[in-house]
Structures are given as structure tokens and as C-alpha cells.
Amino acid sequence: MKITVITGSPHKQGTSALLADKFIQGANEAGHEILRFDAAFEEVKPCLACDYCASHDGQCVRKDVMNTWYKKLIESDMIVFVTPLYYYGMSSQIKAVIDRFHANNEKLAGNKKSMLLATSYGADDWTMEALEKNYEAILRFMNWNDAGKLFATGCPVREVIEQTNFPNQAYVLGKSLQ
Numbered sequence: 543m544k545i546t547v548i549t550g551s552p553h554k555q556g557t558s559a560l561l562a563d564k565f566i567q568g569a570n571e572a573g574h575e576i577l578r579f580d581a582a583f584e585e586v587k588p589c590l591a592c593d594y595c596a597s598h599d600g601q602c603v604r605k606d607v608m609n610t611w612y613k614k615l616i617e618s619d620m621i622v623f624v625t626p627l628y629y630y631g632m633s634s635q636i637k638a639v640i641d642r643f644h645a646n647n648e649k650l651a652g653n654k655k656s657m658l659l660a661t662s663y664g665a666d667d668w669t670m671e672a673l674e675k676n677y678e679a680i681l682r683f684m685n686w687n688d689a690g691k692l693f694a695t696g697c698p699v700r701e702v703i704e705q706t707n708f709p710n711q712a713y714v715l716g717k718s719l720q
């Protein structure tokens with residue numbers, strides 16, 4: 543499979559980056575082709591909702607890295623979202639990418655798998671509830687199939703998540719992909 547992993551943290555060595563690394567390691571070992579889109583380290587401008595794209599075959603009026611990513615995203619068999627929990631949702635860095643799907647929504651929709659890997663400080667039973675619902679709604683709208691979710695709660699920093707089994711779970715999710 544061609545898999546695009548979109549990360550949303552500004553921490554290069556953070557908790558979610560570790561999950562992304564481990565997932566990619568497993569998926570690579572399973573023979574998949576991986577593209578990594580570190581959204582926090584690219585310029586991704588917010589959607590202007592101008593609908594220029596609607597009359598220009600999916601071309602976005604904003605000139606940034608998304609214009610090279612559309613084709614790669616459309617060609618991907620699977621999109622993996624890796625985000626820290628920010629105010630009970632995705633980080634704005636990854637959300638900006640998702641909002642920009644708007645320009646090519648029809649070409650992106652359908653026939654893809656997706657996965658969500660997320661980390662948080664909190665560890666209540668409801669900590670990931672809103673994020674999970676948001677992810678499920680996005681998949682329903684895009685007509686994509688969920689291939690797995692990993693919620694690494696109680697992990698504020700790298701030193702903590704390294705002491706848990708979450709990185710190994712991310713590795714197994716990648717390695718066991720068919």
C-alpha cells in the first residue's frame with residue numbers, strides 16, 4: 543500500500559512523533575511505501591473558503607506545499623493522522639491540512655483506509671472522546687475505512703511515553719497492515 547502519514551506536532555522528538563516513527567518502522571518492515579507529511583514543519587495556510595477550487599478543477603488559490611501534496615494524497619491507499627490532543631481535538635497544524643482537503647474532496651473521497659494515532663496529557667475515560675468522534679465523522683464524510691486507532695493517554699512528554707507500551711502498539715499497527 544501507499545501510505546501517507548500526516549503528523550501534527552511541532553515537537554520533532556515529541557510523544558506523537560515517536561508513535562509516527564514506530565508506526566512507519568512497522569509499516570516499512572511490512573513492505574508498504576510510506577510518505578511522511580510533517581504538517582507543523584511545512585507551510586500549510588488555512589482554507590479561505592473562497593471556492594476558487596470549485597471552478598478550477600481542484601486548484602487551490604493558496605500557494606503553498608499543499609499544491610504538491612494533493613496528488614500524493616489522492617494516490618495514497620491510506621492516510622494516517624498522528625496528532626497530539628489540543629483542547630480535545632487535533633492540533634491546528636494537522637487540521638489545516640484536513641481543511642485544505644476541501645479543494646479536492648471528491649478526488650480524495652472513497653476507497654481509502656485511515657488510522658488515528660493520538661497522544662495526550664490527560665487520561666480520563668473521556669479524554670479522547672471528542673477527537674474520536676471528529677475522526678469518525680471525517681471518515682464517514684470521506685467514505686474512508688477505519689483501520690485502527692491508538693490513544694496514548696497520560697503521556698505529556700517523550701520520557702513518559704517511552705516507559706509505556708504505546709510505541710510498541712504503534713509499531714504493531716504498522717507491521718500488521720495488509
Ligand SMILES: Cc1cc2nc3c(=O)[nH]c(=O)nc-3n(C[C@H](O)[C@H](O)[C@H](O)COP(=O)(O)O)c2cc1C
Binds near residue numbers: 698699
Ligand atoms: C496547546 C495545547 C493544548 C493541549 N490540550 C490538551 C488537551 O485538551 N487534553 C490533554 O489531555 N492534553 C492536552 N495537551 C497536552 C498534549 O496533548 C500532550 O503533552 C502531548 O503528549 C503532546 O504531544 P507532542 O509531544 O507530540 O507534541 C495540550 C498541549 C498543548 C501544547
